[in-house]
Amino acid sequence: MAGLMLQGTGSDVGKSVLVAGLCRALSNRGLSVLPFKPQNMSNNAAVTDDGGEIGRAQALQALGARAELHTDMNPVLLKPQADRTSQLIVHGKVRGMLGSANFRETRRSLLKEVLESWQRLSRRSDLVIVEGAGSPAEINLRAGDIANMGFARAADVPVVLVGDIDRGGVIAALAGTRTVLDPEDAAMIRGFIVNKFRGDPALFEDGYSAIAKLTGWRGFGVVPWLPAVARLPSEDSVVLEHGLSTRDGRTLVACPMLPRIANFDDLDPLKTERGVQVAMIPPGQPIPAEAALIVLPGSKATIADTTFLREQGWDIDILAHHRRGGAILGICAGYQMLGRTIADPLGMEGVPGEIAGLGLLDHETMLGPQKALRQVRGTALSARFEGYEMHMGETRGVPTSRPFALLDDGRADGAISSDGKVMGTYCHGLLVSGGLRRALLADIGVQSHGRDHGALVDTALDDLAAGLEEHLDIDALLTLAQGAST
Structure with missing residues (x-):
């Protein structure tokens, strides 16, 4: 099963947009590609062609992949309803409420259904691009995890870690994530991407090399602020x-x-x-x-x-x-x-x-x-x-x-x-x-x-894909993803 997973050093580092852009870039290359997010937490959702609901970020990624929306693209969706309670959506349908008391136990039990969705998508496509949630560095949430390393290890999908340089401390964020992870989790990470860079990339060459030296991971590129991103819908209300x-x-x-x-x-x-x-x-x-x-x-x-x-x-x-x-x-x-x-x-x-x-x-x-x-x-x-x-x-x-x-x-x-x-x-x-x-x-x-706003978003996805083709080593990412099937 060919696949690649983008995880982040934190929330809002640009994982959703990068997955959408990669889906469009690979679709433009003639590949059948589908997006996947094992577990999402968002009150922004879309109705799928099979009559369920998924996070709107996955709907955008499906548009990037030129694919019809399907509940398998986001098998577990949590919709916050109160400070400690969320509505639980599984395969597009309401399955009850999830609170802090039953969060870990219920989440762990959903891994089987998450993997079933992953397998169905894999059979339907050449490649599945997976988006993590939050950060694997949140090791307090590791037990029963299905959103990051819990899924990556169960599905044996290689991970690329995304860091946001705009918020500062990207070297420490990437190297620090490597430090706090369990060795078997860290072994799933095969490289990193630095996102949201402003200015002259030559000024970050030493920092880029330092990340590679400190982590032992290879870099797949530095992505600048791309104007196309501002023309895409956002999923998180924090923005x-x-x-x-x-x-x-x-x-x-x-x-x-x-x-x-x-x-x-x-x-x-x-x-x-x-x-x-x-x-x-x-x-x-x-x-x-x-x-x-x-x-x-x-x-x-x-x-x-x-x-x-x-x-x-x-x-x-x-x-x-x-x-x-x-x-x-x-x-x-x-x-x-x-x-x-x-x-x-x-x-x-x-x-x-x-x-x-x-x-x-x-x-x-x-x-x-x-x-x-x-x-x-x-x-x-x-x-x-x-x-x-x-x-x-x-x-x-x-x-x-x-x-x-x-x-x-x-x-x-x-x-x-x-x-x-x-x-x-x-x-x-x-x-x-x-x-x-x-x-x-x-x-x-x-x-x-x-x-038509949909046409504007579609053009923005093409522009985003062109930017990623310029600034990322997509050939190497594709080789890594296809290696997951061997």
Whole structure:
């Protein structure tokens, strides 16, 4: 089974992007390549062609590989719901809750299913590129590990370690990882990559040599900051921009940063519009009165995040915005928040209870155990779009005369207020459509470029692949990966 695994010296060192770029580079070489992440923790997820969900990073990597999304690409997905509790998704379906008390025992039991997914992908492709999670240096998590060395050793997949030079201390991070690892784990690592380099690479030649000497690993290259990366969606909320900078005449779209924000890449297409500034509003700051559009995003804990929204005073800002005639768009949980009530009688998100919504749309939501997971197509604001549904609960009392969208399967989705200024939908990803985005922005006085965002991302993947071809020894990486099959 040909495979290669990228692990990191820490989180957010660029593993996800590098895997996506390598998938595209190898696909451009004519290889059948697939991405794989044994265990992911993220509230950003995508609906697969086989009717499940995986992390959005794996969806981007599949796009890089020009492959259809499949639940085998991310067999274990943890979606944080509270400080010590996550929803457990296995092979795309909810399997319960995972807390700190049963984390290690449950995780260890999932290795068999992870390996089954790996084997199925390997049989379907020439090569599988694997992404680790966090860092193998977190040796306190080694027992029962399925995300890094636990998987690498079980599947006998060679590892390349990625270090982030931009955050500083990359020599110590790479050499230190080598020092703290168990010798058998360290033996799985066959080389390193230095990522996010700024400036003249010649200035790092001595450092590069020092890493090789200290670790005994070969280097596969130094990757600079590549402009294409900024045009790709990000999976982790830690990278979201906070606050408001100078707009230079651009129209402001504001989105409150909820603690359990989910699928915030719904906003990415708006960020490509020259006439728009998207501002993620952090806790402690009001939603600016000059915002033309407020977007209420998805959430993994709707009731808790609605409570937090009120604690921040954002409900006052939103209602004042509505009184001034401003536009509001709620997506998924944001749509639920716009209604009269949200009830969770079974405690699906925590303690059972009910909370009042913002009352800007005339509906009620009841959370329940059934999770809607489907790809959708339809028409909204007189424009065609494609997207996906991913939500728990049922919304009732929606006026049938004012749906947000009419779906091709005959269902009506969401709602629009009688004044046309408040819109809610269960459909994620709908702003990728250039036509729908154009219609939405026209309502707030912005002329859209109207381009399909998916095509922009695909071009960015090609540019990323070209950058990796220039700065990495991909031939050597391919030889290493193919050696895993012998």
